[in-house]
Amino acid sequence: MPKLIELVEGQAHWAEDAFVFVADEDAIPESGDVILSLARFQVEGDALLSSNSRRVGVRIEPDQEVEALAYDLPRLAVVALAFPKYRDGRAYTSARLLRERFGYQGQVRAVGDVLREQAGFMVRCGFDAFEPADGATPEAWSQAASRFRHVYQRAADARAVAFEERAF
Amino acid sequence: MYQYDLIDKEFLADRSAEFRGQVARRLAGELTEDQFKPLRLMNGLYLQLHAYMLRVAIPYGSLNPTQARRLAQIARDYDKGYGHFTTRQNIQFNWIKLKDAPEILDKLAEVDLHAIQTSGNCIRNTTSDPYAGATAEEVDDPRVWCEVIRQWSTLHPEFSFLPRKFKIAITASAKDRTAAKVHDIGLLLRKGRDGQLGFEVIVGGGQGRTPYVGPTIKQFLPTDRLLSYLEAVLRVYNRHGRRDNIYKARIKILVAALGAEEFARQVEEEWSKIDAARADLPAAELARIRAAFATTPFETLPARSEAFETAKAHDPAFARFVRNNVRAHKQPGYAIVEISLKAQEQTPGDASADQLEVVADLAERYGFSDLRVTHAQNLVLPHIKLDDLPTVFAALQAANLATPNIDLVSDIIACPGLDYCALANARAIPIAQDIARQFADLDRAERVGELKIKISGCINACGHHHVAHIGILGVDKKGEEFYQLSLGGSGAEDASIGKILGPALPADKVATAVDQLVGAYLAVRADGERFLDTYRRVGLEPFKEAVYAQAD
Numbered sequence: 001m002p003k004l005i006e007l008v009e010g011q012a013h014w015a016e017d018a019f020v021f022v023a024d025e026d027a028i029p030e031s032g033d034v035i036l037s038l039a040r041f042q043v044e045g046d047a048l049l050s051s052n053s054r055r056v057g058v059r060i061e062p063d064q065e066v067e068a069l070a071y072d073l074p075r076l077a078v079v080a081l082a083f084p085k086y087r088d089g090r091a092y093t094s095a096r097l098l099r100e101r102f103g104y105q106g107q108v109r110a111v112g113d114v115l116r117e118q119a120g121f122m123v124r125c126g127f128d129a130f131e132p133a134d135g136a137t138p139e140a141w142s143q144a145a146s147r148f149r150h151v152y153q154r155a156a157d158a159r160a161v162a163f164e165e166r167a168f
Numbered sequence: 169m170y171q172y173d174l175i176d177k178e179f180l181a182d183r184s185a186e187f188r189g190q191v192a193r194r195l196a197g198e199l200t201e202d203q204f205k206p207l208r209l210m211n212g213l214y215l216q217l218h219a220y221m222l223r224v225a226i227p228y229g230s231l232n233p234t235q236a237r238r239l240a241q242i243a244r245d246y247d248k249g250y251g252h253f254t255t256r257q258n259i260q261f262n263w264i265k266l267k268d269a270p271e272i273l274d275k276l277a278e279v280d281l282h283a284i285q286t287s288g289n290c291i292r293n294t295t296s297d298p299y300a301g302a303t304a305e306e307v308d309d310p311r312v313w314c315e316v317i318r319q320w321s322t323l324h325p326e327f328s329f330l331p332r333k334f335k336i337a338i339t340a341s342a343k344d345r346t347a348a349k350v351h352d353i354g355l356l357l358r359k360g361r362d363g364q365l366g367f368e369v370i371v372g373g374g375q376g377r378t379p380y381v382g383p384t385i386k387q388f389l390p391t392d393r394l395l396s397y398l399e400a401v402l403r404v405y406n407r408h409g410r411r412d413n414i415y416k417a418r419i420k421i422l423v424a425a426l427g428a429e430e431f432a433r434q435v436e437e438e439w440s441k442i443d444a445a446r447a448d449l450p451a452a453e454l455a456r457i458r459a460a461f462a463t464t465p466f467e468t469l470p471a472r473s474e475a476f477e478t479a480k481a482h483d484p485a486f487a488r489f490v491r492n493n494v495r496a497h498k499q500p501g502y503a504i505v506e507i508s509l510k511a512q513e514q515t516p517g518d519a520s521a522d523q524l525e526v527v528a529d530l531a532e533r534y535g536f537s538d539l540r541v542t543h544a545q546n547l548v549l550p551h552i553k554l555d556d557l558p559t560v561f562a563a564l565q566a567a568n569l570a571t572p573n574i575d576l577v578s579d580i581i582a583c584p585g586l587d588y589c590a591l592a593n594a595r596a597i598p599i600a601q602d603i604a605r606q607f608a609d610l611d612r613a614e615r616v617g618e619l620k621i622k623i624s625g626c627i628n629a630c631g632h633h634h635v636a637h638i639g640i641l642g643v644d645k646k647g648e649e650f651y652q653l654s655l656g657g658s659g660a661e662d663a664s665i666g667k668i669l670g671p672a673l674p675a676d677k678v679a680t681a682v683d684q685l686v687g688a689y690l691a692v693r694a695d696g697e698r699f700l701d702t703y704r705r706v707g708l709e710p711f712k713e714a715v716y717a718q719a720d
Binding site for chain 2 (some may be wrong): 065086087088089090092093096100101117118120121122124125147148149150151152153154155162163165166167
């Protein structure tokens with residue numbers, strides 16, 4: 001069971017993970033918050049959500065487009081974006097689109113090959129929860145995410161970019 | 169020239185500190201080589217055949233004397249006394265010890281240099297015209313836009329893990345000195361009918377295993393929309409570029425698979441959804457960057473210099489240097505001076521620490537502290553007074569830097585090849601030296617005229633052989649080095665991919681074959697025709713005949 005780091009007001013800390021990822025071949029448990037694959041969510045998501053008794057999240061693989069969730073986003077507590085390999089950078093685009101294009105307010109979680117070296121990029125793209133695969137602690141995560149005092153380009157976060165700092 | 173402010177400097181210091189920590193973790197055994205590899209690559213540190221190689225970025229090929237002297241110092245203190253300039257206007261040090269790397273990065277950061285994004289699947293250093301700010305041909309200063317892209321692309325949170333590396337070139341002159349059409353993105357600055365500036369956007373050019381001249385996907389992009397448009401191109405590529413096969417992962421493969429029109433449509437669609445107010449650069453920041461490049465305090469001088477004319481009339485060596493290495497400047501009384509790093513018996517693109525210091529001094533004393541690196545692996549002093557040219561020439565001569573062969577047959581582009589590179593099949597440097605020796609007679613080389621020879625030690629094509637007038641590709645045949653020749657390529661405004669001449673030749677036959685090709689050209693060339701023009705007129709056959717006839 002990977003540990004979960006959550007970002008709350010810029011601070012990383014350990015969090016109790018209320019969600020269970022249910023593999024496609026497994027039965028959905030009687031109760032409790034669940035994360036489903038996109039395919040399964042598209043079949044069973046409505047029924048689960050209308051029961052109103054639990055929170056639902058969806059796991060998006062890099063070759064799946066977050067646009068598929070556009071109409072469901074207000075009802076989703078978590079969108080988990082998968083990194084099958086840390087080198088696969090498609091989830092960064094997915095995260096930015098969720099935050100900037102669809103205004104998604106729920107949790108955007110990084111799962112898979114998640115290493116502290118990616119922390120800065122992930123936070124800037126709008127991820128706010130992480131299942132680190134390298135044993136990183138919240139302290140290590142925060143340190144990695146805030147290593148650079150300046151950033152050069154606008155992204156999904158609220159940081160002032162270099163040209164805004166210069167304007168003052 | 170653009171000066172780094174506190175923000176830029178603190179950014180480099182943070183980067184250096186980060187890498188120091190990573191190297192410490194590696195040396196302490198907390199990271200395996202496998203885990204460390206991507207981290208060192210993000211800082212331009214490769215493991216080559218014999219040692220670590222550090223690739224230092226020279227943003228858009230522009231250096232000041234302080235930076236050049238620091239590169240010289242690093243060559244002397246941490247390498248074997250020289251550095252190697254690459255076809256992307258960077259410099260490589262070939263004999264680096266891992267434990268020294270953090271200290272080197274600190275020393276680079278002190279003079280606003282770094283190795284960020286000189287490797288890895290990210291947006292690399294932008295290639296630019298080495299004559300920027302000096303040539304009358306340009307419609308705008310391309311360095312302004314290179315600097316805009318440098319900042320935008322530096323540790324870009326969305327585009328640092330692309331399917332593959334990503335290279336952008338910008339030129340603002342009709343004559344292309346950046347190989348823009350064989351970059352992932354080539355941006356050609358144009359003046360529209362109403363006088364507005366815009367970019368012709370070329371996407372999906374490239375070399376390597378599958379060379380392409382890139383198609384134009386947008387005829388005229390208003391300059392103030394550059395960053396949002398780049399974001400759209402990169403986003404389409406990041407989402408849809410292939411990641412299953414490293415050899416099919418460059419954007420050129422995606423553009424070719426979709427077709428330029430469909431790719432352009434997808435980019436337009438994405439572009440229309442981007443919030444321009446957030447994505448495009450504010451006008452005030454653009455103005456700040458632009459102002460930083462418009463500061464060369466030229467003097468008002470007569471177009472004609474007596475000192476220059478006298479020297480030209482009396483010193484044939486100076487006259488030859490002027491014919492081949494000196495180009496017209498936009499400002500009367502000034503000239504652009506090319507410094508060849510292709511002297512006889514030299515490794516193409518290598519400069520010693522002493523030579524770097526000589527050039528730094530000349531730039532400081534005579535050239536507004538401005539120094540450039542070219543994609544042809546030479547250096548440029550972009551602003552030299554005609555009055556000072558004889559003095560500058562004498563100083564270059566004394567440092568073995570006055571070889572008068574720019575764009576001639578011995579001005580050869582070559583990758584490091586099997587002498588250094590872990591990927592190479594064959595050596596490139598000795599072949600370049602053989603050919604240069606064959607054409608050591610400068611009168612003959614001048615009679616032959618413009619002839620661009622480019623040598624790659626393997627199919628990755630770092631030596632640009634696909635876009636050479638005569639391209640030479642090293643291949644491995646049962647453990648022996650062979651060389652495949654191709655003709656008719658060009659990386660310039662008339663870009664094209666060369667065609668293979670015939671069966672590969674052993675190393676000792678290559679220089680002779682080049683000689684035979686030149687002989688065939690001289691036999692049929694029309695007045696004023698370059699080698700490339702003659703080839704395009706007469707085709708492959710006479711050249712094939714010249715090289716292979718005797719063997720049959």
